[in-house]
Amino acid sequence: MKIVLYGEDEFSSELKKYLDERINKADVEMRGDFLNYFSSGNNEKIPFKLAEIRAMNVTKPFAYNEPLYGEIEQEKRVIKGESSASGILYDGFKLHGIFQDIIPKEERGLDSTHIILTDRLIGTFDENDRRYHARTIVCGFPSIISMTGVVEAPAKPREFYIEKQLAGGDVVAFEEIKKKYVGRFIDYGDARMAEVLKGYAMQAIFYHAFNEAFCEDKGCRLFNAHWQEEMIHAQLEGDEFCKRHEKLAKTL
Numbered sequence: 001m002k003i004v005l006y007g008e009d010e011f012s013s014e015l016k017k018y019l020d021e022r023i024n025k026a027d028v029e030m031r032g033d034f035l036n037y038f039s040s041g042n043n044e045k046i047p048f049k050l051a052e053i054r055a056m057n058v059t060k061p062f063a064y065n066e067p068l069y070g071e072i073e074q075e076k077r078v079i080k081g082e083s084s085a086s087g088i089l090y091d092g093f094k095l096h097g098i099f100q101d102i103i104p105k106e107e108r109g110l111d112s113t114h115i116i117l118t119d120r121l122i123g124t125f126d127e128n129d130r131r132y133h134a135r136t137i138v139c140g141f142p143s144i145i146s147m148t149g150v151v152e153a154p155a156k157p158r159e160f161y162i163e164k165q166l167a168g169g170d171v172v173a174f175e176e177i178k179k180k181y182v183g184r185f186i187d188y189g190d191a192r193m194a195e196v197l198k199g200y201a202m203q204a205i206f207y208h209a210f211n212e213a214f215c216e217d218k219g220c221r222l223f224n225a226h227w228q229e230e231m232i233h234a235q236l237e238g239d240e241f242c243k244r245h246e247k248l249a250k251t252l
């Protein structure tokens, strides 16, 4: 199976190593940053399109944002690596659409999986509670894994939020609270990030190969975690996969 990885070398090289070991017939190619690989920074339309799909109001279904000049300029700087997209939420399905269009037709065959690691925060609108929720992964062609999503999407322990609320805006108190809960959630710059990404990469690969990304088993790497502690359990503790997915993994 041909697997094409996009993203910072730091994480993609660890992922490549893991996939090479884990998948018998893996042919893993690392391409660095997705947008830069396809020279999208030189394409005037891409920064505009990215600014257009910012989810501006988390309590409203998706509507195209009319980008301001500054937003487009910021997107250009993010693509060049001169600025970060921190604090911006993008519609996950729309971002998926933009990325899919960028991949040339001749590379869209069923024989290859494209996995994009990004710092951008992605979310999808949930009709049930009528609001956007951050996501760790959007599976499809390509699959997008958000590293910011790994930190922000699964909920931290309930007590953490209570303490955070009690601390109000006190930054020092907030850092103290974070220290208390260290180990119970993945934070920015966390050494466990690479390990967590392996599980999400496998979700993308399973989705591509078997059309199923998620598992009900809390100990399986394919478990769709809604809590940080569930994610840490599925990705870092115990077995890699449940019995069924272990078997399926061997056929990859």
Ligand SMILES: [Zn+2]
Pocket (backbone or CB within 6 Å): 215, 216, 217, 220, 221, 222, 223, 241, 242, 243, 244, 245
């Ligand atoms: Zn499983």
